[in-house]
Amino acid sequence: MSIRRTDRMREVLSLLRDRGEVASHVLCDELRISPATLRRDLSELEEQGLLQRTHGGARALDPSGSDIPVRLRDHRMVAIKRRIAQHAAALVPAGPQAVALTGGVTTGEVARSLKGRPNMTIVTNSLTIAADCAVDAHMKVIMTGGLVRANSLEAVGPMSEHAFQVITVGTAILGADGMSAEVGATTYDEAEARTAIAMAANAQRVVVAVDGSKIGKVTLAKMTALDRLDHLVTDSTADPEQLERIAAQGVRVHVVDVGDA
Structure with a gap:
């Protein structure tokens, strides 16, 4: 039985991001779909500017790793996040x-967890988080300006960075694509990284919240080094050796048990 289409298209992008270029017959085998179905998927993804079709397959437009569009991201881990x-x-x-x-599934869930708390101000560059929080009477929402990226629905650039430079917050909570003892928190996009750097610089405490699959992973652009990080929250699937090394550098590591998730 083939997986549903949004998951399938997400998996195509993930395979291309990891391998650069993949033959059509390999994609059909791994996704257990027909060549006709694959052609339709590749055609739609190419029209959206997310990949380039080749003779006999497809290749990633940016093999170094651009992030997967927010509408195609894997939401099966929502309970863990x-x-x-x-x-x-x-x-x-x-x-x-x-x-x-910052934007992301996990930070979006953080925003929902903060709903109902009195005198809460949310400062974000994420359109989805701002829209979700704005309807809560207890929350004041400050949305940064900037250029909105289609994939992540986050505002980035000088306007967004300036907003975080002039606003001081008690806590900055960052999502990330990678979190390692060697580099710290990283993301696929340089502009998003610069925005996160500005956000963390004016925060009294900095928290990175990522699922276990991100631990030990290093992506293109650094968001924050470990010496700027106060807390890391992750789950019990994370590499324990990496967590020990992160904790040894002064970060308080919180591990959420997800054995029955």
Whole structure:
């Protein structure tokens, strides 16, 4: 039985990102779909500017790793990300607080976990988080300006960076594509990384919230080094050796058990 189409298209992009170029027969075999189905998927993804079709296959437009569009990301891990987010939200002290959030599924769940708390200000460059929080009467939402990236629905660039440079928050909670003892938190996009750097620079405490698959992974652009990070929240599937090395550098590591997720 083939997987549903959004998951299938996400998997195509993931395979191309990992391998650069993949033959059609390999994609058909791995996804267990017919050549006709694959042609339709590749055609649609090419029209959206997400890949380049080749004679006998397809290749990634940016083999170094551009992120997967937010509408195609894997939402099967939402239960795990929600647990991570709830723990991260609990690190925000009681009382009036300003919290900065990057975009992403996990940080979106952090925002939901903070709903209902009185005197809460959310500062974000994520359109999805801003829209979700704006309807909560307890929340004041500050949305940065900037150029909106189609894949992540995040505003980036000088306007976004400037907004974070002039606003001081108690807690900045960052999602990331990679988190390692060697480099710190990283992402696929340089512009998003610069925005995250500005966000973290004016925060009294910095939290990175990522699922276990991101631990030990290093991607293109650094968001924050470990000496700037106060807390890491992840799950029990993370590489324990990496977590030990991260903790040894002064980061408080919180591991959420997801054995029954």
